[in-house]
Amino acid sequence: MLIATDLWKSYGNVAAVRGISLEARAGEIVGLLGPNGAGKSTTVAMLCGLTRPDRGSVTIAGEAIGDDASAAKRRVGLVPQDVSLFEDYGAAANLELFGALYGIAGDTLRSRVDSALSLVGLADQARARPATFSGGMKRRLNIAAALVHDPDVLLLDEPTVGVDPQSRNAIFDNLETLRSRGKALVYTTHYMEEAERLCDRIVIVDHGQVAASGDRVSLRALLPPKATRRYEIEGAVDESLLATLRTRGLAVRAADDASLEDVFLHLTGRQLRD
Amino acid sequence: MNALFALVRKDILLYFRNRRAVAVTLAAPILIAAFFGAVLGGPPKKPSRVPVAVADLDRSAVSTEIVKAMKGDATFDLRDATEPEAIRLVREGKVRAAVVIPAGFGDQAPRALFSPRNGKPELVVHYDPSQAMTLALVKGLLAEHVMKGVTRAAFSGGTGMKTVREVREQVEKSPAMPPEQRRDLISLFDSIERVQAREANASEAASAFGEGLSLPFTTRESEVAGPEGRTYNGYAHAFAGMGVQFILFMGIELGVGLLLMRRMGLWKRLRAAPVSRALLLGSRIASGTVIACLLFIGIYAAAIAVFHVRIEGSLAGFVAVALAFAVLTSTFGLLIAALGKTPEATRGLAILATLLLVMLGGAWVPTFVFPEWLQRMTAYVPTRWAIDGLEAMTWRGQGFEAAIVPVAAMLAASLVFAGVAMRRFAWEE
Numbered sequence: 193m194l195i196a197t198d199l200w201k202s203y204g205n206v207a208a209v210r211g212i213s214l215e216a217r218a219g220e221i222v223g224l225l226g227p228n229g230a231g232k233s234t235t236v237a238m239l240c241g242l243t244r245p246d247r248g249s250v251t252i253a254g255e256a257i258g259d260d261a262s263a264a265k266r267r268v269g270l271v272p273q274d275v276s277l278f279e280d281y282g283a284a285a286n287l288e289l290f291g292a293l294y295g296i297a298g299d300t301l302r303s304r305v306d307s308a309l310s311l312v313g314l315a316d317q318a319r320a321r322p323a324t325f326s327g328g329m330k331r332r333l334n335i336a337a338a339l340v341h342d343p344d345v346l347l348l349d350e351p352t353v354g355v356d357p358q359s360r361n362a363i364f365d366n367l368e369t370l371r372s373r374g375k376a377l378v379y380t381t382h383y384m385e386e387a388e389r390l391c392d393r394i395v396i397v398d399h400g401q402v403a404a405s406g407d408r409v410s411l412r413a414l415l416p417p418k419a420t421r422r423y424e425i426e427g428a429v430d431e432s433l434l435a436t437l438r439t440r441g442l443a444v445r446a447a448d449d450a451s452l453e454d455v456f457l458h459l460t461g462r463q464l465r466d
Numbered sequence: 467m468n469a470l471f472a473l474v475r476k477d478i479l480l481y482f483r484n485r486r487a488v489a490v491t492l493a494a495p496i497l498i499a500a501f502f503g504a505v506l507g508g509p510p511k512k513p514s515r516v517p518v519a520v521a522d523l524d525r526s527a528v529s530t531e532i533v534k535a536m537k538g539d540a541t542f543d544l545r546d547a548t549e550p551e552a553i554r555l556v557r558e559g560k561v562r563a564a565v566v567i568p569a570g571f572g573d574q575a576p577r578a579l580f581s582p583r584n585g586k587p588e589l590v591v592h593y594d595p596s597q598a599m600t601l602a603l604v605k606g607l608l609a610e611h612v613m614k615g616v617t618r619a620a621f622s623g624g625t626g627m628k629t630v631r632e633v634r635e636q637v638e639k640s641p642a643m644p645p646e647q648r649r650d651l652i653s654l655f656d657s658i659e660r661v662q663a664r665e666a667n668a669s670e671a672a673s674a675f676g677e678g679l680s681l682p683f684t685t686r687e688s689e690v691a692g693p694e695g696r697t698y699n700g701y702a703h704a705f706a707g708m709g710v711q712f713i714l715f716m717g718i719e720l721g722v723g724l725l726l727m728r729r730m731g732l733w734k735r736l737r738a739a740p741v742s743r744a745l746l747l748g749s750r751i752a753s754g755t756v757i758a759c760l761l762f763i764g765i766y767a768a769a770i771a772v773f774h775v776r777i778e779g780s781l782a783g784f785v786a787v788a789l790a791f792a793v794l795t796s797t798f799g800l801l802i803a804a805l806g807k808t809p810e811a812t813r814g815l816a817i818l819a820t821l822l823l824v825m826l827g828g829a830w831v832p833t834f835v836f837p838e839w840l841q842r843m844t845a846y847v848p849t850r851w852a853i854d855g856l857e858a859m860t861w862r863g864q865g866f867e868a869a870i871v872p873v874a875a876m877l878a879a880s881l882v883f884a885g886v887a888m889r890r891f892a893w894e895e
Binding site: 237240241242262263265266268270272273274275276277278280281285288289290292293294295297337338 | 468469471472473476479480483484730731732734735736737738739740741
């Protein structure tokens with residue numbers, strides 16, 4: 193669906209992106225992972241046509257992303273890193289505006305707005321102003337604004353910055369729903385656990401270049417072998433089995449595989465807090 | 467919904483949703499224009515009397531006559547004072563000028579009328595330098611009253627007879643004077659003395675010099691403001707000036723709003739859509755124009771309803787001038803956004819630029835009070851054309867043709883502003 197080939201971009205003497213290539217297929221979430229300043233946002237800007245690459249090309253379903261009004265731009269939805277909404281304009285009015293920019297009008301527009309608001313759990317807030325929303329609600333509306341024109345490709349530039357675990361979880365659910373509908377998603381983050389949970393494939397970038405890419409398993413294989421390995425055992429563990437392992441000279445410790453986020457969600461629930 | 471329409475609609479709704487800001491934008495020009503209009507003209511009314519003090523150190527019949535005449539003049543609000551008191555009143559700003567009639571004036575002035583070479587008495591006019599325009603008025607009216615009083619004294623009464631007798635003696639004893647000239651002057655004095663003798667016996671009503679010499683003409687003021695029969699309304703200028711100023715302030719908000727949108731990342735989302743740069747910026751020009759027009763309507767509705775400002779000239783011309791100024795305002799806002807770096811820095815600079823524009827445009831005081839070089843320079847200030855155009859269509863009562871040049875000047879400036887803005891606008895901070 194989305195193919196970026198050998199993208200280069202410099203600002204003055206600083207080379208922000210140096211030959212990045214990536215592909216996102218329909219029904220797939222591709223993680224673009226990297227530390228701050230790695231070139232992720234510049235890459236996203238080139239993928240959606242905001243920035244013209246110095247070299248390389250981007251195509252959406254075979255069509256090149258080009259000038260301001262190029263048809264390929266209609267097939268891409270961008271969720272910017274900042275909450276980019278008109279805060280004193282109603283939630284539905286914001287979506288209607290962004291839909292209109294993509295040439296959607298009338299009943300189709302109204303139905304798309306309703307559907308996008310429902311997807312992100314804000315259907316009952318259609319007339320409310322984003323200025324009155326919590327951070328998580330704004331982030332969800334920020335995503336909905338990129339969905340009104342029903343794009344084939346969704347580019348998400350760190351869409352969960354500053355949200356609580358409930359909202360983050362809800363956003364992940366939304367993105368998984370979109371993947372199941374056949375959308376191609378490029379998800380930019382520097383949170384490893386997010387990439388690990390969501391992404392089918394991960395592209396790790398650093399210093400404007402692709403450092404590695406592949407699925408989780410193939411990326412883990414890149415690590416050097418460890419002296420100590422950790423195994424997950426499914427089912428009830430018999431104490432006699434552990435005793436046997438100890439007699440063979442292996443160290444056996446109780447491992448708690450629940451993350452702090454799991455504990456937090458267990459205690460505070462998964463219900464969205466608006 | 468068309469993309470342009472959606473963007474323009476959004477801007478207009480967001481602007482008018484901030485009711486407090488809209489109320490201030492409308493109320494401020496109306497209140498300030500009401501103040502300026504009342505101070506600098508207001509509706510047609512009787513001019514206020516000029517407070518003037520007079521110190522009569524002479525106390526002669528002539529000086530008393532002059533003071534009496536000045537008191538009867540509706541232009542002056544005259545008060546008697548001693549000389550130090552009169553000067554103090556000027557210094558304190560309680561009177562605009564003080565006239566001091568020196569001792570001996572009644573004797574010296576009639577003599578100086580016939581024999582100026584022997585010296586003239588001096589009337590001192592102390593004046594408030596902040597009210598310098600009053601000086602000419604006081605001097606002019608004083609000249610008329612003094613002339614009347616002195617000539618009346620010279621041609622009638624004891625003072626005049628004594629004066630003519632003294633001057634006759636001087637002429638008779640003057641060795642350097644040619645005999646022919648001496649004979650003619652003595653003949654003139656004979657005639658004057660005969661007139662004086664008749665005047666001394668005549669009643670005041672029958673007197674030929676009862677009022678002394680006066681100006682040999684009268685004047686009739688005819689106010690030329692719009693159609694015949696209409697009078698000038700100072701609020702018309704004040705509303706033009708303040709309307710222009712506060713609508714330009716709205717233009718600043720428009721520009722700063724663009725910079726804030728950039729900071730919030732909104733331009734990224736808008737530019738990610740398949741719409742051109744020209745459409746995005748053009749929508750701001752269109753919405754700014756509509757907002758400025760709506761503000762114009764609000765401000766002039768108050769001017770017409772409450773302050774009796776009337777569009778005495780072409781209504782179409784008025785609409786054209788208002789529309790051209792609205793376009794100028796929105797492109798000015800765009801220019802600010804294009805040249806500004808951050809919203810904070812830009813706001814201060816833009817306010818300074820706007821105040822200069824409105825000051826040079828004649829929004830605060832009419833441009834005719836400027837020095838001539840500055841008046842010539844203001845032809846290049848687009849706000850001058852806005853104010854001139856609005857005045858031409860309101861109290862000056864001119865036709866549509868008078869709106870053409872102001873409209874063309876404003877549209878030309880708008881074109882330059884928009885061109886620079888389109889080229890220079892940076893989508894990212």
